[in-house]
Amino acid sequence: MFSIEANAEGKVILTGRLDASQSPTAQAAFDNCQGLVAADCTHLEYISSAGLGVLLKTQKRLMASGGKLRLVGVTRHIKDIFQYSGFDLIVEIEALAE
Amino acid sequence: MTSSHKMLSAQDLAPLLEVTRRLAEPFDLMTMLAEVIKAAKLVLDAERGTVWLYDQGADELVLQVATDIAPVRVPATTGIVGSCANNRQLINVSDCYADPRFNAELDRQSSYRTRCMLTLPLVDHKNALVGVLQVLNKRDGVFDADDEALATSLAAQCAVAIQRVQMTKALIESEKMRQELEMARAVQQSTLPEVMPNFAGYEVYGESNPADLTGGDTFDVAVIDDQLLLVLGDATGHGLAPALQVTQMQAMLRMAFRLGTALDTAYMQLNNQLCLMLEDDKFITAFIGLVDPRNHTVRYHSGGQAPILHYDATNKKWHRHNPTCFPLAAMPITKERTAAQLIFGAGDLLVLISDGVFEYHNASGEMFGEQRLTDTIDTCQKNSLQEIAAQIMQSVRAFADGAPQEDDITILLLRRSSDTIQRKSFRRSFDALADIFTFTAATAAQFRVGKDALGAIDFTIEELFTNMVKYSTMSHADVDIELSAITDGMKVVLIDYDVDKFDVTEAPEVDVTRPIDERHPGGLGLHLIRRLVNSIEYDYHAASRVSRTTFHKTNTPKA
Numbered sequence: 303m304f305s306i307e308a309n310a311e312g313k314v315i316l317t318g319r320l321d322a323s324q325s326p327t328a329q330a331a332f333d334n335c336q337g338l339v340a341a342d343c344t345h346l347e348y349i350s351s352a353g354l355g356v357l358l359k360t361q362k363r364l365m366a367s368g369g370k371l372r373l374v375g376v377t378r379h380i381k382d383i384f385q386y387s388g389f390d391l392i393v394e395i396e397a398l399a400e
Numbered sequence: 401m402t403s404s405h406k407m408l409s410a411q412d413l414a415p416l417l418e419v420t421r422r423l424a425e426p427f428d429l430m431t432m433l434a435e436v437i438k439a440a441k442l443v444l445d446a447e448r449g450t451v452w453l454y455d456q457g458a459d460e461l462v463l464q465v466a467t468d469i470a471p472v473r474v475p476a477t478t479g480i481v482g483s484c485a486n487n488r489q490l491i492n493v494s495d496c497y498a499d500p501r502f503n504a505e506l507d508r509q510s511s512y513r514t515r516c517m518l519t520l521p522l523v524d525h526k527n528a529l530v531g532v533l534q535v536l537n538k539r540d541g542v543f544d545a546d547d548e549a550l551a552t553s554l555a556a557q558c559a560v561a562i563q564r565v566q567m568t569k570a571l572i573e574s575e576k577m578r579q580e581l582e583m584a585r586a587v588q589q590s591t592l593p594e595v596m597p598n599f600a601g602y603e604v605y606g607e608s609n610p611a612d613l614t615g616g617d618t619f620d621v622a623v624i625d626d627q628l629l630l631v632l633g634d635a636t637g638h639g640l641a642p643a644l645q646v647t648q649m650q651a652m653l654r655m656a657f658r659l660g661t662a663l664d665t666a667y668m669q670l671n672n673q674l675c676l677m678l679e680d681d682k683f684i685t686a687f688i689g690l691v692d693p694r695n696h697t698v699r700y701h702s703g704g705q706a707p708i709l710h711y712d713a714t715n716k717k718w719h720r721h722n723p724t725c726f727p728l729a730a731m732p733i734t735k736e737r738t739a740a741q742l743i744f745g746a747g748d749l750l751v752l753i754s755d756g757v758f759e760y761h762n763a764s765g766e767m768f769g770e771q772r773l774t775d776t777i778d779t780c781q782k783n784s785l786q787e788i789a790a791q792i793m794q795s796v797r798a799f800a801d802g803a804p805q806e807d808d809i810t811i812l813l814l815r816r817s818s819d820t821i822q823r824k825s826f827r828r829s830f831d832a833l834a835d836i837f838t839f840t841a842a843t844a845a846q847f848r849v850g851k852d853a854l855g856a857i858d859f860t861i862e863e864l865f866t867n868m869v870k871y872s873t874m875s876h877a878d879v880d881i882e883l884s885a886i887t888d889g890m891k892v893v894l895i896d897y898d899v900d901k902f903d904v905t906e907a908p909e910v911d912v913t914r915p916i917d918e919r920h921p922g923g924l925g926l927h928l929i930r931r932l933v934n935s936i937e938y939d940y941h942a943a944s945r946v947s948r949t950t951f952h953k954t955n956t957p958k959a
Contacts, residue, residue: 322637329681339572345678351636351755355681362680386755387685388704392730 306331312338318344320353328353332360337369344375344398354389361393372396405587420557431566436558440535443554444518444547447537451522452481453562454529461485461532470508479503481532484519488529490552491519494542518543518551522559530566577639578877584614584643588808591647591756595878596825597623601693601817604628605785608810609793616642616684617754617808620650625659626693632705632752632812633686633728642682648673649674649684649728663690664736667701667725683727687752687812691744696816698750699739703728705752705772711777713747713818718774747818751777753792756807760796763803768796783881784823784895785813790944820885822846828869836861836881847885850955856932857892857953864894864904864949871900889934889954896947901940904949905930 304318306328314335320328332339337361361371374396376384381397384390422435437449452461454476463472476485480501484491488675496502496514507514515537522530533555538547588610596604606619621628633649635642652673656666664821667688674684687708689700702708704727707720724740725733742750753773760768776795780788789811796809817823822843826832837858844854859880868879877897884891907926930936930953936951 351634351685352682355636355683358683359681362731385722386704386706386758388702388706388726388730391723391726 304328308335308375310333312336312340314339314341315345316341316343319348320346320356321350322352323354325356328356329359332356332371333363335360335364335371336367337364339364339369340370341373342375343373343377343380344389346377346380349380350385351387354383354387356395357389357393370394424561426543429562429569432561432565433949436533436554436561440533440551440554443550444535444543445539446508446518446543447539448512449536449673450534451558452485452532452534453611454485454522454531456529457482474503479714480517480519481534484521484532485529485893486519488523490521491517492543493517493519500928516542518547520551520555520775522555522562523682524559524563530562533558538930555959573696580640581612581614581638584638584640585610587640587647588614588616588618588643590620591620593619593621593687597621597628599623599628599691599693602628602691603785603815603817603823604630604813605789606632606810607789608808608813609805610808611638611756611805613638613806614643615808616646616652617756617810617818618646618813619658619752620653621812622657624654624690625660628691628693628814629657630691630698630700630750630752630812630814630856631686631688632754632810633684634705634754634808635684636682645674645678645682645684648677649686651790653688663688663699663701663739667703667739668733668736669711671703671725671728671733675732678729683730685723685727685755687737691814696744698742698744698814700741700742701725707758709751709753709770709774710742710744711749711751711774711781712745713749713781714745744816746816747821748816749777750814752814754808754810756805756809757792757796757811759807760769760800760805760809761803762800768799772799784882785815786825786880786897787895787944787946788813790897790946794943820847821882822884823858823880823882825880826865828872828875828877828879830866830869832879833862833865836865840883843883844890847883849890849953853889853955857890860929860933860936860951860953861892861894863929867902867904867926868894868896868899871902872896880926886952886954888956889952891950891952893947896949898945899947900945901942901947903938903940905936905938 304320304324304327307315308331314331348394357371364371372394375398376395377398381395384395406735418439430786433451436954440446440449450463452463455462459476461476462471474481476482480491480493480499483501493499496517505647518535522533524530535551581868592608604621606621608617608619615638618633619696620631631650631653633646635645649670652670653666656669682715685704687700687702687705689698691698702723703725704723706723710719710721712719725737757768757773772795773792776792777788781792792811824839826836840858840861865879875898879894882893904926933951933953939948
């Protein structure tokens, strides 16, 4: 199960497992975001490399027009994936308060 | 409803029979749907016809074909079609605009007015919903019971035919995908080094185990100007594109290093080149390192490839390192970066493994992770690198407990020889004997093993090795020989991969006291070595099909 919700204030809420089968859905939602975007990952359980690709593409697009993607509420497990893959060097992550 | 059904006229029947004939022909979905609609209109004397196909994944009805109307998707619960899909019941509406379920939106979009409508579920012989057939506007009134009966028989045929065409399409697509994956696997495997290079003072071993859906893993080892190049890469995705990308990466790297490009420059250039080539959401995680045997360092860049595990043999501790950079092709690098450096002590081990290992999930959704990996390696630190790799694969499979391998698993191991252990791989061929004896002589000198003991060691190795060449013909793997210093002598281990069990220590004793004509050839060599060496043991690991024959030989003859 995966869901993505975007509200008008540039906040995106990711829930569930963002894998290859869900990345088109996530990409379509992120494609509508502009400017400073904060993605809430509190309930993001898993992200695969296809999911990282979605974030990468989004970050490139936003940065090209002065915007930025930021991840908030990042759990330990998701933070590990970001560090292992060097994605913490591409997208700013704010860990979930424990 | 009328109680008496009118007889089907020849005019009614002909198109029905024609549909039956056509539905049996293997044509594509669009053509067939068009035929069905054409027949439905003719048989039922209707203005329009529509076939909605059921998309189970989305729980939506999709309007693939309708004369003059563009494709539309609606939830399988909405309106008259949704109600029909839900209840699997024919719905005959004589005045659409009086029915609250009717969705006038489609009429509005197509500037058409639906008066009356016959809606039928398309259900296959296993009672699964295939779609919904709608017939609009009977030319001279409304649809009656006869029309319902005619439409029902048409719908039954239609459902089975649509399903057949859809299944054929799915089969063709899966066959296409299978072919692509086969090609991807061939491309990927063709670039992997077949033999490990000889690099004095070090052992290196790599293997890549592709998943069913081949991913984009690769590794490379090559000696370039007295240094050893180590590459482990993983491109995002599965199939042909990532396989080609990592192949290109490998070729670019080899070319750069052969041309004498410095590591830091090569890394930046490679990243920036790949940045131009790959799509915006694609990247390659890669470790690229050079081992310098003069000062025993590994200088490396790691674009998103982690953890980098370094076993410190002196202190018996694991060190882990994060990547030095984001993945290759994620973003351009504008300024050269200085490589990170590991100092490699005697016996130290470097473990580079693709995320397929760490992220391997078992049936309960747990991941294999880092701790299980280092724990596994700790149980077999003393073994050959190939055995360690086999042990890792076995642990992962045992952990998975039947859960499928979803990603490629690539393992690249580097170990600096310890001062008391020497290992080398030899081709499974009699021709390798000369190299083996050079190896044992050099090591014997280092370990202060005398001439007599060396003679016995060479004799024993030759006997065991030739047995492996002769009898383990099912295996193409190299045979590893490991020599370690023991007090006043040497321990020798021959490691034979991918073989059946053959316990040399269980070979029957030869009665050398019997007269010559009562004796059978064979067995004498094994009989002799049991007397020449201090001890000999055989160990067979059935799961990994690896055999280890270990013997000890001391300078002082055994008591």
